[in-house]
Amino acid sequence: MYLKRVTLHIIALPLVRPFRTAQGVLHTRRLLLLEAEVDDVIGWGECAAFETPFYTAETIETARHVLRDFLIPAARRAPLEHPAQVQTRFGWVRGHPMAKAALEMALWDAWGKLRGVSLASMLGAARKEVPVGVAVGVQEDLNTLLETVGAYRARGYRRVKLKIKPGWDVQPVAAVRRAFPHLPLQVDANAAYTRESAEGLLSLDEYGLLLIEQPLPEDDLPGHARLQARLQTPLCLDESITSPAQARAALELGACRVLNIKPGRVGGLSRAVEIHDLSRSRDVPVWCGGMLESGLGRAANLALAALPGFTLPGDISATERYYREDITAERFVLSADGTLPVPAAPGLGVHVERRLLQRFCMQHDMIDG
Ligand SMILES: [Mg+2]
Structure with a gap:
């Protein structure tokens, strides 16, 4: 071509x-x-x-x-x-x-x-739909947070991710856990902590989180490894993982036990698949992160997340979570059981209007x- x-x-x-x-x-x-x-x-x-x-x-x-x-x-x-x-x-x-x-x-x-041929088939994925989660930003107060989480839960999202930062971490997690004892829950710090301030995150172990995402700056793999050694909850890296080589380094150092894969951050779909294959060979679960994509990026993420190693729900929400109007003819609608369909038409499987x-x-x- x-x-x-x-x-x-x-x-x-x-x-x-x-x-x-x-x-x-x-x-x-x-x-x-x-x-x-x-x-x-x-x-x-x-x-x-x-x-x-x-x-x-x-x-x-x-x-x-x-x-x-x-x-x-x-x-x-x-x-x-x-x-x-x-x-x-x-x-x-x-x-x-x-x-x-x-x-x-x-x-x-x-x-x-x-x-x-569809992108999912070209990448080697067989699943027809994938379970998805939703990310909830830092809220005004705990009541607003509980209402927001409750509304997403009612819509059927399989898991909820809370954004945390120093001053908004243990309290919101404790409140959500109390209100939703069985909710699959995880947190994302977007590198907002230092090695010192991250000490407070050790107490998150008692809330049964799926993972804690990227507490420290992206270039501090040894800091993540030290923190992971003291935490029972798996650490997951996002910003730190910019290539397959970096993913390998993070796993070899013990800097995380889960990886968030975003095709954009790692340089492309082919490299995302490489990181998936590497993680799968080491029994490391992966999931697909979100970047406020349009219908085009959402379609690509769904195809990627249909690969067998993506065993945790991704941040691939329904279109209505982000946009009233999108540029693709297709809108992604959450099913009652919290999944989105993997596009089956050739290529990305969506059409730009x-x-x-x-x-x-x-x-x-x-x-x-
Ligand atoms: Mg993240």
Whole structure:
């Protein structure tokens, strides 16, 4: 297959609920989308980066620059035999995993459409639906938290993840556990603790959590290993895992017992599958994280999460959790038993509605030189 040209679109999708970051509150999710012309089909890719580098170093602007000036020209140099082969063309480009993942995703979509095969089948997944969970941000107070968790529970979500930070950790966990004694529950600190302040997390062991996600800064694998040695609850790493090599290092050091896999953060779907295979060979459970994806990214995450090693529910919520309107014709609706369907149509299995793309599009840029 040959990548003829790529149009980069930046869209702004209004969020149903504001999303709080360290920088402030987002009311819309800006996303960089790739429309790739490959042979005679269009493949779509979505870049996970945000506008600001609060989660990892990449932003929409850095991804756009690296795609336009380096990755797209490298991919267009010669025909490709397989989507994952593009990684060898990217080999000389240091970092920028989200930019790389976005282009690889567009190639998977095109490859699937050319061959009439779904992404899930191409990745080796057989499940038709996957159990999913929901992430709950830091709330105003404990009552609001309990109401929010209760509402998601009533909708059928299989597990709940609470965002925690110093000053909002043991108390909210204790309150939710008291109100929902059997709820599969986990917490995510987004690297908000230091080695010293993380001492307080040892008392979370008594609440039967599935896992504690990324308490320490992403470059502190030894700190996570020391903390894991003293905790009964499994630690799970998110921000720290930027490649298969980093996943191997974390497991070898004993820095975690569970991995959160996001295709964007690890440089692409092919690398996400590599980390899945590595984890499975070591009996380490994995789950799929979320980045406030549109229907495109959600479709890709569902295909990935259908692989057999994804034994914990992912942060892949129904469309309505995030957006009243999305850019894909398909909306993902939670079933009564807390699952979402894995798309079965060729490629990503979803269709971009031009009308909606135009409505939410802020900027676009064609790259064919
Ligand atoms: Mg996380």
